[in-house]
Amino acid sequence: MREWLGSDLPTFSEKEKEFIRNKIEFIGLNHYTSRLIAHRQNPEDIYFYQVQQVEIIEKWNSGEKIGERAASEWLFIVPWGLHKLLNYIAKKYDNPAIYITENGMDEEDDQSATLEQVLNDTTRVSYFKGYLASVAQAIKDGVDVRGYFAWSFLDNFEWAMGYTKRFGSVYVDYKNGLSRHPKASALWFSRFLKGEAAENKADTN
Template sequence: MLAKRNGVPIGAMAASTWLFVYPRGIYDILLYVKKKYNNPLIYITENGIDEANNATLSLEEALADNMRIHYYYHHLSFLLQAIKDGANVKGYFAWSLLDNFEWSSGYTVRFGINYVDYKNGLKRYSKLSAKWFKNLLKNGGI
């Protein structure tokens, strides 16, 4: 995976230094796989973005993950276009339902569309992105 093209980052860096935001990439890779491998059945099992676990934020601020909504909106728009262009995608799963322990980062980053309060009995709160996804599914898509 390359984070730069011609010395320029492909997109904004997420909280993890290895993760860059490039929505068109999902379209490009799906059309490449379609052409190269005779259009196999595809399930996207992880797609998402992390943010730093900032303990100084209020709960209200921590739940306002507008950058994640932006991320999903643009990635899903490119995914829809890839499907319209013939990519055989049958499933998509956001990464991740809940904030959790990330194997290389521990609890320093948050990937979930639901906030987990690690200091209050692991209580869960829907982030704005969870509400956005609910609305997306209720209304039948982008």
């Protein structure tokens, strides 16, 4: 890193060095997806991957996708990736308290779908089940996970994608006074938090 960046690297005073040595209170982790990576000298990709000299891989050697893709091209459903990441943080940084501050997936804003269809977000239910199971396993492994925040409660404006992607567990009808309708994932989460969620993984009602 010093060889590549040289004088671009920041310098710290002794006082600053002492300050950043203090133990952190917690780590806030935003996590959505995982990829495989490999070293590549000149990746044909966006600039920050070129600087890092990494290739981002979405498939296994067999050609199979690493996971089902959500609406965004970058977001694959890979629950085991969160389990590995939580254990890595615990091992690398002396098991700090971790709050998962964002975790979720998006669906396309299908203008032709009926309200009943858009509320039946079974893929999102499976996503949350898989990722929460990975969190639970990490806790069993000894990782100090203190909290989990699903992203997101409502459909919202999503960066460059605008309103074309829907991350919410509650559907927002942009054409009819912003009325809100809980999706299947919201109903499942409600029962899950009350300890009433069905044991059957196929059940999304």
